[in-house]
Amino acid sequence: MAMTMSCGDTTVHPEVDRILSLFQVSKEQLHLVMHRLREEMERGLSRNTYQEASVRMLPTFIRSLPAGKVNGSFLALDLGGTNFRVLLVRFGSACEDAEHMVSESYRIPHKLMQASGQQLFDYIVDCIIKFLSNRNIKEPPPLGFTFSFPYQQTGLDQGILLNWTKGFDIPDCVGKDVVQLLREAIQRRQCALQEFDLDVAVIINDTVGTLMSCAYEDPKCEIGLIVGTGTNMCYMEQMRNIDKLDGDDGFMCINADWGAFGDSARRPLQDIKNEFDELADKRSQHPGQQTFEKMISGLLLGTIVQHILLKLKEKGVIFSGIKQHRLDHHGLFETKYLSVIESDTDDLLNVKSILEKFDLSSGIEDRRLVQKVCEAVTQRAARLCAAGLATVLEKMREAQQQDHMMTVGVEGSLYRLHPHFSRILEDTVKDLAPQCQVSFRHSKDGSGRGAAVVAAMNRC
Ligand code: BGC
Numbered sequence: 001m002a003m004t005m006s007c008g009d010t011t012v013h014p015e016v017d018r019i020l021s022l023f024q025v026s027k028e029q030l031h032l033v034m035h036r037l038r039e040e041m042e043r044g045l046s047r048n049t050y051q052e053a054s055v056r057m058l059p060t061f062i063r064s065l066p067a068g069k070v071n072g073s074f075l076a077l078d079l080g081g082t083n084f085r086v087l088l089v090r091f092g093s094a095c096e097d098a099e100h101m102v103s104e105s106y107r108i109p110h111k112l113m114q115a116s117g118q119q120l121f122d123y124i125v126d127c128i129i130k131f132l133s134n135r136n137i138k139e140p141p142p143l144g145f146t147f148s149f150p151y152q153q154t155g156l157d158q159g160i161l162l163n164w165t166k167g168f169d170i171p172d173c174v175g176k177d178v179v180q181l182l183r184e185a186i187q188r189r190q191c192a193l194q195e196f197d198l199d200v201a202v203i204i205n206d207t208v209g210t211l212m213s214c215a216y217e218d219p220k221c222e223i224g225l226i227v228g229t230g231t232n233m234c235y236m237e238q239m240r241n242i243d244k245l246d247g248d249d250g251f252m253c254i255n256a257d258w259g260a261f262g263d264s265a266r267r268p269l270q271d272i273k274n275e276f277d278e279l280a281d282k283r284s285q286h287p288g289q290q291t292f293e294k295m296i297s298g299l300l301l302g303t304i305v306q307h308i309l310l311k312l313k314e315k316g317v318i319f320s321g322i323k324q325h326r327l328d329h330h331g332l333f334e335t336k337y338l339s340v341i342e343s344d345t346d347d348l349l350n351v352k353s354i355l356e357k358f359d360l361s362s363g364i365e366d367r368r369l370v371q372k373v374c375e376a377v378t379q380r381a382a383r384l385c386a387a388g389l390a391t392v393l394e395k396m397r398e399a400q401q402q403d404h405m406m407t408v409g410v411e412g413s414l415y416r417l418h419p420h421f422s423r424i425l426e427d428t429v430k431d432l433a434p435q436c437q438v439s440f441r442h443s444k445d446g447s448g449r450g451a452a453v454v455a456a457m458n459r460c
Contacts (some may be wrong), residue, residue: 015315016369019308022274023376029272030387030432036268037261037391047244054264055256059245060208061156062253062454065215065236070456073141077124078448080148080206081166081229084108084124086131089452101449104131117173121185128198129189142199142459144451147178148206148230150257156458159203165259166230166299167285179203201455205255207234209450214409214443216453221407221441223392227385227421228412231297233258235392238399258388262291269295279307283330292388296381298335298414306333308373318366326358335414338374343419382421386428393429393436405437411446
């Protein structure tokens with residue numbers, strides 16, 4: 001058994017030091033990440049190199065932010081994780097100003113995430129039918145579809161799926177237009193819809209929804225960020241910088257799909273990635289893919305912590321004497337535990353009860369160490385995410401050649417629910433991009449509501 005430096009204090013064991021230091025990323029390293037991400041973004045925008053870029057910089061065909069009020073009623077669908085949402089949003093007219101929104105969430109059964117496209121889209125349409133009939137809606141309004149996976153657009157109502165992420169794996173949809181798949185499912189259910197015309201007006205990514213929803217309230221909002229199960233960012237880019245598209249005038253919203261940063265043969269995150277990232281990735285749904293996302297988002301942070309605790313146990317640093325436990329059941333350590341663990345104080349009794357789920361009885365030193373491990377993993381995640389955001393802020397500042405206030409619209413469970421993630425992210429952005437004046441706006445329901453905003457803009 002390895003020697004501890006001071007009896008009872010597991011946090012000064014050399015193996016603990018070694019592991020925690022693997023998760024410390026210095027400011028210099030973050031600047032390197034920024035530099036490499038910037039290169040990859042430029043590659044994604046260039047006509048000659050976009051096909052080999054890991055950061056795909058996907059054009060959205062949205063050319064402006066919502067200017068002023070929109071009105072009318074719109075349906076919005078939000079598909080991007082374990083829950084599927086249907087929303088009905090009514091934007092007020094000039095005389096009737098208040099906005100009204102009702103929504104319902106439907107759980108996507110795990111087996112549907114790996115079933116066939118037909119099964120998934122039939123289920124989605126069944127949920128829409130349920131939503132409409134519960135409200136006795138006979139003439140559904142135009143529909144905006146938030147689809148939070150990488151897809152290529154050539155117009156506002158078409159999206160060719162490039163690959164699945166976040167636990168979804170339905171090969172027969174890849175390479176197909178998901179709007180068309182939705183329309184076909186609507187056709188198949190036409191008798192249940194009783195000839196209702198369900199018109200899919202636009203497809204957007206959740207970052208775009210977040211941006212549009214926030215920009216509707218704050219015209220300085222030009223960036224949308226998601227940090228939940230997955231992570232991604234979109235921003236308004238000048239057409240003259242989007243070499244792969246014709247035309248130089250005005251702007252277009254670009255969906256960076258930055259989760260795949262690090263996947264290219266150049267391996268730009270190899271010096272940050274460590275043995276625990278490798279272990280977590282190896283047994284994930286799409287090994288070798290979404291490198292940046294797996295280091296930042298809720299998808300794998302819990303699993304990374306789980307692998308560290310297993311290593312510390314193997315080295316005899318933690319949970320000594322326990323033989324039977326469930327810590328080695330892959331994927332059981334959910335990222336939401338990090339929020340509870342890092343919020344706990346004093347005797348760390350919440351940490352204790354989480355560990356009991358794994359049949360681990362713990363002393364206070366064990367619990368302190370678990371908390372420290374979670375803090376290190378969260379800290380690296382938030383700092384890497386900040387490096388990503390600072391990269392785009394700097395790029396936009398350079399293009400504008402003047403300092404101006406920018407707002408980042410943010411949504412996602414990690415940003416919203418974790419006790420420290422948002423603060424570390426925001427402080428690090430200010431440290432890495434000191435010349436950018438940035439403020440953050442949390443968007444509630446933005447990813448879905450944004451689809452209604454874009455559908456409304458498109459109708460005007
Ligand atoms: C997807 C993005 C999405 C992000 C956040 C990623 O896995 O590739 O398109 O925006 O998750 O939901």
